Amino acid sequence: MAPFGDPPDERARAWSDGLRRELATRVGTAVADAVWVTGSVGRGEAVPGSDLESLAVVDDPGDRTVRRAVASTDLSPAPWFAETSTASAADPRLVRTRAGWSTAADDWAGAPARDLGVVHLGLLADARPLVDGHDQPDLLPCLAVQSVRAHPAVLADVLADALSTRASVPSRFARNLRSDPVVDLKASVLTPVVKLARWAALRAGVTATATDARLELAADPRILPADRWDSLRVAARVTARLRWDVRLRAGSEGPGTDLFPLSTLTTAERAGLRSAAREIAGAQRTLDYLRSAGELREPG
Structure with missing residues (x-):
């Protein structure tokens, strides 16, 4: 990012x-x-x-x-x-x-x-x-x-929930297989990072509710390097901004939707969204490995 x-x-x-x-x-x-x-x-x-x-x-x-x-x-x-x-x-x-x-x-x-x-x-x-x-x-x-x-054992359940859906966006190669791949922005990208931030906050005793604040205040360098926590904040911001932009394009037709064809995004928007999904998925893979290896340390 x-x-x-x-x-x-x-x-x-x-x-x-x-x-x-x-x-x-x-x-x-x-x-x-x-x-x-x-x-x-x-x-x-x-x-x-x-x-x-x-x-x-x-x-x-x-x-x-x-x-x-x-x-x-x-x-x-x-x-x-x-x-x-x-x-x-x-x-x-x-x-x-x-x-x-x-x-x-x-x-x-x-x-x-x-x-x-x-x-x-x-x-x-x-x-x-x-x-x-x-x-x-x-x-x-x-x-x-x-x-x-x-x-504290409940944190394992909270993390398992955060890792249950891996962040993803269809690649450009998928367009050769389907006429127009569809992405669910909330389910596929935004919800995973929201849940990761909530887990981090509960683990660190942070009572802030906003995802960005949680990722800042609960960042633990023993789990992820500082730049990875910052990249997660960027990914969340990119996704949230794109979500608003897509909603506004609905105009007077209604509130818009989180489910839309990739073709409705500009090239830069698709690149930004895929980059955000890769960053979130990378953090999920790291946390999944640490969890399975028993290497998640308690804060303090």
Whole structure:
């Protein structure tokens, strides 16, 4: 990848913040104070059409006010096109007290094979308060980190999930075999680096939610050289920028899609995307080797 120095694209952060503010307005002040966004919105990496995922921290989980307000809020029309995810504060399982979230996090980390432990820890790690000025804005990420410290074996499951899909983009030679290869930008490139960054953050005790910040703050030179961590940041930035550019080309036809033919990209865009995928896949191969050889060292 090119030397690190390219500034992050702020479009996703601005879109995520706008979506947070819109949701806060829709549900009302009393409810907004209890709601946390997570997933791509929580990480500040949303695009038009991103799923809207949320959790809630309440005093009384039996009170249905928050659940009803979230369930009745629809941000799927233009301009947001945000479909409410199944991971939503409309679900009573995702509305808990602080103590309830702490107990749940400990249970998920202690038995990750039960109740989608890795997935739920990821929701906590990515969570951000719906409104600014929260007295403990990293409360839920802190609970995820604490549960991992108490049950460090879960990191093997988090890493296995991050390595389960190897980053890839069809090569130019594939065009000789198929008329127009199609790439899923999110599944094939973006999700692998997001998951790697989340694993690194949980491992290092970092509560930042953004992928770029995680790759910076959780970089461990004993696992990957500093320049490889920087290259992962570049790869994530290149992919995120391209994702926005492709979405904008949809114009008034809708929110766009992460699944598109390679022919819709310029030569430079294809080269950049393939370079990003190779960098992410290379890091995955290294981590896979270290995992299999038992050489992953604990931070400290």
